[in-house]
Amino acid sequence: MRMAQCHCKGCQRASGTGHMSLAFFKDEQITISGEYAEYSSTADSGNENIRAFCSTCGARLFGRNSARAGIMAVAVGCADDNNWFSPQAVVYNKDKPDWDCMAPDLPTFDEMPPPPK
Numbered sequence: 001m002r003m004a005q006c007h008c009k010g011c012q013r014a015s016g017t018g019h020m021s022l023a024f025f026k027d028e029q030i031t032i033s034g035e036y037a038e039y040s041s042t043a044d045s046g047n048e049n050i051r052a053f054c055s056t057c058g059a060r061l062f063g064r065n066s067a068r069a070g071i072m073a074v075a076v077g078c079a080d081d082n083n084w085f086s087p088q089a090v091v092y093n094k095d096k097p098d099w100d101c102m103a104p105d106l107p108t109f110d111e112m113p114p115p116p117k
Contacts, residue, residue, distance in 0.1 A: 001025060001071065003085055005102055008092035008112075010041065014051060014060055018100025021076040021085060022063075030072050036061055045112075054078075089113070 001024045011020035035055040043049040048066040053059060060075040076085045090096070093108040102108075 002089065003076075003087050004089045004091050005087045005106075006091050006112075007094075007096035007100070008044070009095055010043065010049060010051075011092070012095070012097075015077075018097045019090075019102075020060070021082075021087065022073040023076055023085060024071055024073050027070050027072055030062075030074070032062075 003021075003023045005019045006022055007019045011022075012018060014020060036052045037055050038050050038052050040048055040050045043065065045067065049063065050065075051063045052061045054061055059078050061078050062075060063073045064071070065073075076082045087103070087106055090102050090106050090108040091112050092110070094110040096102070
């Protein structure tokens, strides 16, 4: 659906750096196998943000947000081959650290824009 670099404080903390690279898919496009653990927090919007981690190594796998039912955000860095990733936008640009450089031609949004139709 969309590929983006997210600079929200939650993604910065979860990634340990200035952003997280995420690919958004409809739930029916994803098959999950194996065990994982979840952590839930309240986003700045007041929505529930659920992040899933590998139960074995602790790697961030995917996330869901209560405002976007049926959409899963996959952490691109967890994929063995992630060369297919090409960000289409930068979200939560208002929180982007000055030192985290992004491609200057990407559309930027201060917060999360509505999902594409």
